[in-house]
Amino acid sequence: MDEDTPMFAIAIAAELAGMHPQTLRQYDRLGLVSPTRTAGQSRRYSMRNVVQLREIARLSGEGLNLEGIRRILELENDVTELRRRVRELETALADELLSKPGRRVFAAGSEGEVISLKAGTRAQKSNQVVVWRPFRRG
Template sequence: MDEHSPIFAIAVAAELAEMHPQTLRQYDRLGLVTPTRTAGKSRRYSMRDVNQLREISRLSGEGVSLEGIKRILELENQVTALQSRVRELESALADELLNRPGSRVFAASQHGGAVPLRHGARPQRPTAVVLWRPHG
């Protein structure tokens, strides 16, 4: 079981977040916290959801509007996803550098993605950035 496991019914999640269950329903409707649904359509909250509810409560207490809170949460989720992607790319780069020292690893595509290159291959676009390790 991890922090993403949907285990709490709405009453328990509300108690853990120190909120009324109706507030959780409202936040679900607004898209601030989206719990998992059971086959019977009951809401199930994870520990991550409860922590997010607590963060919403804190921000609301500081005077941030619900729209502002929603935007903050979206940006935090985007940062988390980007950090995960950077870790993936760093790992891929490290693997390539270990497996093929001195050769080109990948080029950056026009849209920011990483395009792997074969040894000795050139990128398709002349504006691509190429990363390599010099010999010696």
């Protein structure tokens, strides 16, 4: 089970959030917190839902109206989903890079050009010395 697993009936979720069950129904109708539904259409709240309900109570206590709270929760949910997607893409990229044989490595040449190297090889070092003398006006 994780924080998104629907497990609490409305009475338990209301108690955990410190609210009346009717308030939870109203928030569901307004789209503030949308629990999953069972086959019999009963609401089932997850721990994430309970945390959101507590956040609604806190923001409401600070004077925000329900529309402002709805927007904040929407943005927080978007951020959570985007973070999940980034982790998913990072994993896919790492898997792809590790599974591809013949990866290419690049280095900068002495003249600033790009040199392609095979994986596991190093660029050859140059032992040249460059002397710089500033231009003097006479």
